[in-house]
Amino acid sequence: MGGGIGYFIGRKSVTLENAILKTATSDQDDSQLIKKILDGQCQAYKLHDALLLFRDCANSYVEIVGDTGESRGLERSLISYHQMFVSGHSINFNFRINDLKISKNYAVVKASYSKTSDLYEQEGIKGLTGEGLWLLSKSNGKWQINAFSWTEEMKK
Numbered sequence: 222m223g224g225g226i227g228y229f230i231g232r233k234s235v236t237l238e239n240a241i242l243k244t245a246t247s248d249q250d251d252s253q254l255i256k257k258i259l260d261g262q263c264q265a266y267k268l269h270d271a272l273l274l275f276r277d278c279a280n281s282y283v284e285i286v287g288d289t290g291e292s293r294g295l296e297r298s299l300i301s302y303h304q305m306f307v308s309g310h311s312i313n314f315n316f317r318i319n320d321l322k323i324s325k326n327y328a329v330v331k332a333s334y335s336k337t338s339d340l341y342e343q344e345g346i347k348g349l350t351g352e353g354l355w356l357l358s359k360s361n362g363k364w365q366i367n368a369f370s371w372t373e374e375m376k377k
Contacts, residue, residue: 251323254364255330255357259316266314266336269306271299278366279358287372312338316353328364330355336373347376 258277265274275282275295282295293301306312316334332355337348351373357364 251328251359251364252321255321255323255328256318258357258364258366259318259330259332259355263314263316266306266312269308269310269312271302271306274302275299277364282366283368285368285370287370307340310338310340312336312340326359328355328357328359330357334371345377349373349375 261277262274265271265276275298278295280295282298284293284298285291286293314334314336316332318330318332320329320331322329330353332353333351334353335348335350341348351371353369353371355366356368358367359365
């Protein structure tokens with residue numbers, strides 16, 4: 222019986238080591254998947270595509286405008302961005318991830334970003350700089366954006 226316990230404990234130890242290795246690898250994979258989702262946000266701006274912007278968002282998505290305290294659901298956000306992506310005008314969105322924390326099925330991304338546009342230039346604004354916070358969850362192996370909050374400042 223003692224041999225059985227020793228075998229069981231030894232077997233568990235190997236399984237635990239493999240689990241630790243798989244977790245480290247999956248965190249790296251998750252990090253890349255999350256970065257890919259956020260890169261898709263930049264691509265949506267380049268293409269002026271509000272539907273693409275929200276492709277990776279949960280149905281319960283909430284957006285919070287930190288400057289005003291306004292919150293919007295998915296539908297209202299989609300309409301707002303659709304109106305912003307006026308045909309014939311460019312909007313460039315660039316971001317830098319400052320912090321990315323991943324747990325098993327949850328991630329928080331803090332980033333700084335800038336937006337430039339010929340629309341802004343017409344109004345005498347060089348661009349916008351901001352800080353954003355994305356909250357993501359993982360369901361059935363797929364990451365999705367649940368919430369986005371930001372504050373922005375105009376550069377004149």
